Amino acid sequence: MAPAALFTALCRVGDDRLILGHRTSEWCGHAPILEEDIALANIALDLIGQATLVLQYASAVEGAGRTEDALAYFREAVEFRNAMLCELPRGDFGVTTVRQFLHGVFSVLQWDALSRSVDPTISGIAAKALKESRYHVRHAGEWVIRLGDGTAESHARTQAAVDALWPYTGELFMQPTDEADLVAGGLTADVSLLAPAWQQQVRDVLARATLQVPGDGWMHRGGRDGRHTEHLGHLLAEMQIVARSHPGAQW
Amino acid sequence: MPPSPAVAEDPVRLAEFEARIAADGSIEPKDWMPARYRSQLVRMMSQHAHSEVVGMLPEGNWITRAPSLRRKMILLAKVQDEGGHGLYIYCGTETLGVDRHDLVQQLLDGKAKYSSIFNYPTLTWADIGAIGWLVDGAAIVNQTMLAKASYGPYARAMVRICKEENFHKRQGYEIMTTLARGTPAQQAMAQESLNRWWWPSLMMFGPHDADSPNSDELKRWGIKRKSNDELRQRFVNLTIAQVKAIGLTVPDPDLAYDEATGDWKTGPIDWDEFWRVVKGDGLCNKERLDARRAAHAEGAWVREAAVAHAARRAAGD
Amino acid sequence: MTPASPEQPWPVWEVFIQPAAGDPHEHAGSVHAVDAEHALQNARDTYARRNEGVSLWVVPAAAITASTPEDMGPFFDPANDKAYRHPQFYKVPKGVKVF
Numbered sequence: 152m153a154p155a156a157l158f159t160a161l162c163r164v165g166d167d168r169l170i171l172g173h174r175t176s177e178w179c180g181h182a183p184i185l186e187e188d189i190a191l192a193n194i195a196l197d198l199i200g201q202a203t204l205v206l207q208y209a210s211a212v213e214g215a216g217r218t219e220d221a222l223a224y225f226r227e228a229v230e231f232r233n234a235m236l237c238e239l240p241r242g243d244f245g246v247t248t249v250r251q252f253l254h255g256v257f258s259v260l261q262w263d264a265l266s267r268s269v270d271p272t273i274s275g276i277a278a279k280a281l282k283e284s285r286y287h288v289r290h291a292g293e294w295v296i297r298l299g300d301g302t303a304e305s306h307a308r309t310q311a312a313v314d315a316l317w318p319y320t321g322e323l324f325m326q327p328t329d330e331a332d333l334v335a336g337g338l339t340a341d342v343s344l345l346a347p348a349w350q351q352q353v354r355d356v357l358a359r360a361t362l363q364v365p366g367d368g369w370m371h372r373g374g375r376d377g378r379h380t381e382h383l384g385h386l387l388a389e390m391q392i393v394a395r396s397h398p399g400a401q402w
Numbered sequence: 403m404p405p406s407p408a409v410a411e412d413p414v415r416l417a418e419f420e421a422r423i424a425a426d427g428s429i430e431p432k433d434w435m436p437a438r439y440r441s442q443l444v445r446m447m448s449q450h451a452h453s454e455v456v457g458m459l460p461e462g463n464w465i466t467r468a469p470s471l472r473r474k475m476i477l478l479a480k481v482q483d484e485g486g487h488g489l490y491i492y493c494g495t496e497t498l499g500v501d502r503h504d505l506v507q508q509l510l511d512g513k514a515k516y517s518s519i520f521n522y523p524t525l526t527w528a529d530i531g532a533i534g535w536l537v538d539g540a541a542i543v544n545q546t547m548l549a550k551a552s553y554g555p556y557a558r559a560m561v562r563i564c565k566e567e568n569f570h571k572r573q574g575y576e577i578m579t580t581l582a583r584g585t586p587a588q589q590a591m592a593q594e595s596l597n598r599w600w601w602p603s604l605m606m607f608g609p610h611d612a613d614s615p616n617s618d619e620l621k622r623w624g625i626k627r628k629s630n631d632e633l634r635q636r637f638v639n640l641t642i643a644q645v646k647a648i649g650l651t652v653p654d655p656d657l658a659y660d661e662a663t664g665d666w667k668t669g670p671i672d673w674d675e676f677w678r679v680v681k682g683d684g685l686c687n688k689e690r691l692d693a694r695r696a697a698h699a700e701g702a703w704v705r706e707a708a709v710a711h712a713a714r715r716a717a718g719d
Numbered sequence: 720m721t722p723a724s725p726e727q728p729w730p731v732w733e734v735f736i737q738p739a740a741g742d743p744h745e746h747a748g749s750v751h752a753v754d755a756e757h758a759l760q761n762a763r764d765t766y767a768r769r770n771e772g773v774s775l776w777v778v779p780a781a782a783i784t785a786s787t788p789e790d791m792g793p794f795f796d797p798a799n800d801k802a803y804r805h806p807q808f809y810k811v812p813k814g815v816k817v818f
Contacts, residue, residue: 169471173466176465176466176478177465177466179458179481179482180459180462180485180693180697181462181693181696181700182701183697183698183700183704184701184704185489185492187704188458188485189486192478195478196475196478196479199471199478200475202471203472203475206471220471224469243700244704245704297708297712298704300714301706301708301710301711302703302706302710304706304707305706305710308703389466389467390466393527394469397587399585400585400587400588402469402527402580
């Protein structure tokens with residue numbers, strides 16, 4: 152099995168959690184109520200923890216002496232492999248909640264599939280992460296319903312969030328061609344197979360939230376190959392500033 | 403908090419109450435208590451809770467820039483803890499018959515105080531080390547005492563908080579140790595940060611005992627067990643050894659060891675600066691409150707939606 | 720901006736946590752939440768961040784009835800003189816080491 156392909160595949164999994172975790176962490180101290188500050192920080196911690204484990208393994212697979220920190224702090228935007236959904240600005244609480252839900256449902260399905268990987272490191276990480284992501288979906292799903300079926304204002308804001316984020320969800324299920332051997336070998340999962348279950352779960356919750364599912368339209372793509380929105384560069388500029396100002400330093 | 407009027411308390415009950423506290427008894431929410439005890443507790447506990455919540459901001463300022471994944475998670479967990487601690491103490495305050503919503507409103511209206519230390523800016527990564535080490539270090543000295551406070555719900559919240567905060571000071575000192583043993587630029591960052599945070603940390607214990615109007619009453623009622631100066635001295639004694647161990651220095655030319663008492667004596671504290679920041683002219687007073695107000699205002703639609711949805715669900719819609 | 724009606728605060732829920740299987744649930748603190756599932760999630764996020772427990776109860780604070788300090792005498796003093804409820808009240812013959 153080509154290590155390069157597995158390295159890239161692991162970056163796709165790890166970078167999603169790193170970038171989404173970073174965005175979620177931006178809420179700390181600014182949430183609508185104290186209880187939610189604590190909840191969002193828990194979710195961000197889970198995601199960054201998942202990213203750390205996956206990037207650690209990516210580092211080992213690459214075998215080039217780049218640690219998980221080097222991968223997080225010293226790669227350029229075009230080297231990141233996360234879905235663009237994860238890097239979009241946090242927006243209001245509606246955007247954050249809807250994104251957490253849309254990505255969370257994907258995440259549960261992906262971890263579930265990866266928990267059956269023939270690679271014991273991958274299946275081990277996935278089994279642990281699966282439990283965390285199930286809670287994220289439970290938390291975010293309840294909030295989507297509360298906000299969608301809350302007040303007129305919350306309904307409008309949440310529908311706007313669904314509409315704005317929807318074109319970024321297609322990318323989650325576009326299976327990269329360079330992972331064909333990995334999937335055939337049972338190391339990673341074919342994300343395109345996860346789409347029907349995702350559609351069903353998402354539509355169910357949106358219906359309970361009295362929200363409309365957007366119609367079929369163009370789906371943005373590129374993040375899995377390093378082509379991103381402009382937002383990622385700014386996110387990384389902030390995230391990497393201290394580490395890059397002191398190359399070689401320990402923290 | 404409106405100033406509590408001088409209420410004539412039933413002398414028999416007051417004597418019983420004070421005897422109970424003198425015997426190290428614990429006061430619970432439904433127990434009789436002097437109105438002034440209640441109002442002092444509400445004042446002190448809500449200030450403490452506000453401090454935890456406002457205290458999320460200066461450190462939160464560096465979550466997105468933490469220089470390693472490990473540090474990012476530690477800092478996020480720590481700032482989250484501060485939020486949790488605010489929540490615990492607000493809960494404790496609510497047992498006195500006040501609503502958290504009203505307490506938060508007083509903070510947002512600028513009518514409630516919080517610890518002035520959080521009105522200083524965090525300028526470098528080393529400040530995250532300095533805050534954990536010095537600010538949390540000072541807070542722990544204070545909170546260890548409050549864990550023995552006479553009011554049960556406050557003491558119990560403090561026990562939980564002290565348990566959780568054990569790691570806060572350690573992670574801060576670990577950051578400072580790593581920097582102090584790091585590159586020349588990191589060493590300079592550590593020293594510069596210690597220079598800025600040293601004196602404000604000493605001010606956290608409040609004015610000298612002679613200038614602390616509430617202290618006597620708080621001590622008699624077992625809300626505070628030690629005076630500001632006693633606690634400050636304990637903090638200085640603990641910290642100087644830690645400063646020396648990592649090769650840094652405190653910005654105090656008058657610092658001297660007193661053989662007779664075994665205490666480290668500091669030079670004079672700049673109380674003008676202290677009162678200036680308390681009264682609102684610190685660099686970040688406005689910024690911190692604005693941040694809290696913005697979060698509260700931008701979250702209003704979320705809180706309202708949750709209430710509206712729950713009401714609809716309860717009605718069986 | 721002043722809202723048309725004052726904001727309605729979220730109700731308080733008391734949180735009880737079971738530290739380990741077999742232990743009784745203990746009072747941990749409280750949270751604000753709009754319904755039971757919400758309270759359960761907030762309790763989990765607030766009071767179980769460090770592996771503190773294996774089970775949670777949430778109860779609307781308004782649903783708890785507590786005894787008052789005035790009840791203390793009539794409720795609890797009568798138990799003081801019932802030493803026969805305690806095992807130490809009974810003599811065991813010398814030589815019986817394990818009972």
